[in-house]
Amino acid sequence: MGRIEATIFASASPVPREVLTSLVGQGASVDMLVEDIQAELTSRPYELVPFGGGWLFRTRTRFADAIKAAADPGDRTTGFTEMEMAVLCAVAYHQPITRDGLKDIFGKEVNRDLIARLRYLKLIANGPKAPRPGAPHSFVTTDDFLVMFDLQSLRDLPELEISTT
Template sequence: MTTATKKRKPADDGDAVFDRELEDLPQELRWREWMGRIEAVLFASASPVGRDDLARVVGQGASVEMLIEDIQAELIGRPYELAQVAGGWMFRTKSQFADAIKAAADLGEQALAFTEMEMGVLCAIAYHQPIDRAGLKDIFGKEVSRDQLARLRYKDLIASGPRSPRPGAPHTFVTTETFLTSFDLQSLRDLPELEQLEDAGLGAF
């Protein structure tokens, strides 16, 4: 029993490192810090974050819903909002700015601006098409967010392919003609060898 207790102590000490309650702060500053934590978590996530996950970064006496309301109030007049979707919350641009976003995306090379993950997903689809989300998860070791796939689809670089033979027959993804023209390829046979991608730091797919 003594040995088991000793093994648990480091975990207990580790849990104490993150101060959720912030009892040493005045109430106003404590509330402001909780708001900042929730904003940080939401900005870092590409998908909706549920209440239970947000509650892990604030004190037990804090209302996640009230913190969300205060953040939403501060965003009035900003081009983005904090919206409740799919059982959680996420930041998204307001619909009234959709035309401005599209216009910016049409400005030359900016339309092909990628995050590292988006480029990786695009490469994986190009080399393994048709491939579904489960196949992409097998490659990356984690779920590929629907938002990342939606951004690639918005740029017309990927499209829906044939149904997968997996249970449920999920949709697969394939590259498009726009993909070929954007990367100056005559056909998929002109894709560089995987070794060249590794040399470029894109990893193996």
């Protein structure tokens, strides 16, 4: 149990089941060990949660205001421009999607620097090549995207409300 907890604690991204299984061996139940850890953490300000096929420690939401009040963001800018958020949403809902697909959605070319920033932040990555002449790259969201937006999978994305006007 300690190996699992220490490994997840030290990781900034979700730790996959395969990694945890390799730590404890095939004979041990990773699910049971994770449940035991979760039970021990019920009174703690953090919890062990499933994310993107693995597990991750997260602070409980009821402590968010205290953390925000105490955190010193320094010079970091973690906010997104409206266009960056729109492109993230387009990729999340329409993946895999090419730059041409994004152009169809927005009615204009999406800036390569914007795509590069989202890739640098590891929120999107190259997906499969499109089966078209030139085989352009497509884009997909990443596990970091899921973690940033507190999603366990893409199935947790909110339903789109489509306007008919």
